[in-house]
Amino acid sequence: MDFGLPEGFLQRVKTWDFGAGLTVHFASRLDQIHFKLYALVDQGIGKHEEDLRALAPSSEELIHAARWTRTHDPSPGYREMLQRALRYLGVEDANLGP
Numbered sequence: 001m002d003f004g005l006p007e008g009f010l011q012r013v014k015t016w017d018f019g020a021g022l023t024v025h026f027a028s029r030l031d032q033i034h035f036k037l038y039a040l041v042d043q044g045i046g047k048h049e050e051d052l053r054a055l056a057p058s059s060e061e062l063i064h065a066a067r068w069t070r071t072h073d074p075s076p077g078y079r080e081m082l083q084r085a086l087r088y089l090g091v092e093d094a095n096l097g098p
Contacts, residue, residue, distance in 0.1 A: 003072045006034045006065075033057045034065040038072060041085045052089070059091045066094055 012028035027035065036052040057065070066082055079096060086094045 006031050006068045029055055030061060030064075033061050034068050037062060037065040037085070038069040041069065041078065041082050042073075045088075057089075062086060062089060062091050063094045063096075066091075066096055070096060 009027070009031050012031060014026040014028060015023060016026070017023050033052065033055050036048050036055065037057075039048040040052055063086075066086060069082060070079065082096065083094065086092075
């Protein structure tokens, strides 16, 4: 949260009211892709990969999410790990900048 949410997050959030005392806001599918990709690169293969694959992201969605994750960690080491994760997920030609 310190580094910001994906652009448009609040417009995409799904809100459900459960009676008079409980309102829950759910991240959209696209935003979940952003969060799960970041977690996969940060923490490695496991639950986050399973969750991400269940969301069935397109290459475009993964590239969009990857660019957002770079705002959280612009280091060269993270970029390399991100490129590897994207290739692992089937995205070969992601232009993520320097």
